[in-house]
Amino acid sequence: MTAAAAMHLSATGLTNVLDPAALLQGLGPATLTVVALLVFIESGVLFPFLPGDSLLFTAGLLHQQLNLSLPVLIGVVALAAVVGDQVGYLLGRNFGRRWFKDDARILKTKYLVQTEAFFAKRGGSAIVLARFVPVVRTYAPLVAGAANYDHKKFTLWNIAGAVGWAGSVVLLGTWLGHFDVIARNIDLIAVAMVLVSIIPGIISVLRSRRATRQAARPASRSAACEASGAAADDNGVHVQQ
Numbered sequence: 141m142t143a144a145a146a147m148h149l150s151a152t153g154l155t156n157v158l159d160p161a162a163l164l165q166g167l168g169p170a171t172l173t174v175v176a177l178l179v180f181i182e183s184g185v186l187f188p189f190l191p192g193d194s195l196l197f198t199a200g201l202l203h204q205q206l207n208l209s210l211p212v213l214i215g216v217v218a219l220a221a222v223v224g225d226q227v228g229y230l231l232g233r234n235f236g237r238r239w240f241k242d243d244a245r246i247l248k249t250k251y252l253v254q255t256e257a258f259f260a261k262r263g264g265s266a267i268v269l270a271r272f273v274p275v276v277r278t279y280a281p282l283v284a285g286a287a288n289y290d291h292k293k294f295t296l297w298n299i300a301g302a303v304g305w306a307g308s309v310v311l312l313g314t315w316l317g318h319f320d321v322i323a324r325n326i327d328l329i330a331v332a333m334v335l336v337s338i339i340p341g342i343i344s345v346l347r348s349r350r351a352t353r354q355a356a357r358p359a360s361r362s363a364a365c366e367a368s369g370a371a372a373d374d375n376g377v378h379v380q381q
Contacts, residue, residue, distance in 0.1 A: 160198035164206060171206050172213065175199055176220040182278060183224025184231075192274060193309055200313025210314065214306045221271070221302035225281040229294055232285025240286070259289040264297040271301035 167174050175195065182192050196217060203210055242249045259266065263284065270280035284294055 160195045161202070163195075164198060164202055171199075172208060172216055175213075176216050179217055179220040180224040180227075183221050184227035184281065185224070192277070193272075196306065196309040197313035200310035203310075203314065210310065214303075214310050217306040217310065218299075218302045221306060222299055225298045225302065226295070228278070228281030229285040229291070229298075232282035233288070233291075234285075236282055236286025256287040256289075259284055259287045263289050263293060267294065267297040268301035268304065271305040 164171055164175075178195060179192065199206070199208065199213060199217075200210070203213060240249050267280060267284060270276045281294070281298070
């Protein structure tokens with residue numbers, strides 16, 4: 141991730157950055173470095189508007205034309221993703237909590253407390269799945285750091301998610317990139333895969349909420365009965381007086 145690579149990236153222009161095929165084919169020897177730089181920026185510098193999934197998919201599709209070894213490509217991408225998420229986590233750990241306040245409209249302290257509980261219960265799977273969702277993967281490490289999720293656990297799940305993401309998307313491009321419908325919709329396919337994987341969790345949460353509501357109804361009815369009984373007793377006392 142050198143300054144020369146950054147200058148080369150800026151010289152390509154925003155249009156090429158958003159067109160992975162044109163970008164990769166015009167980079168020459170700097171291809172691998174620029175790919176790593178883009179993955180790092182998207183993962184850790186809070187700039188989610190970069191072609192993450194489509195970039196890796198296209199790199200897998202064109203790896204022979206670009207003279208890139210698949211193991212090296214996957215390894216470099218995974219490393220850049222891990223380092224980027226570590227930076228995002230440290231930003232959240234050191235500065236994230238300052239953004240939350242009790243009286244804030246959006247970043248309320250109670251939301252941070254709820255997030256801490258969420259990561260304590262499902263942190264590992266959340267970190268891995270977030271890696272496959274554009275935009276979400278940019279902010280997940282920041283939130284994990286702000287929520288004080290254990291750093292060692294975060295690092296292990298971060299590595300697992302980065303390797304799984306880099307390997308699966310690059311290889312998918314290698315195997316299926318010649319199908320236009322897949323190449324054009326790789327971002328949607330990645331999101332759909334994550335949605336399918338979290339459906340059981342969503343169902344579990346909905347069932348839990350339903351059970352909580354059902355349990356609360358008898359309690360509210362009992363309280364209402366007690367209140368009406370007390371009111372009746374008071375009325376009886378007033379009548380006798």
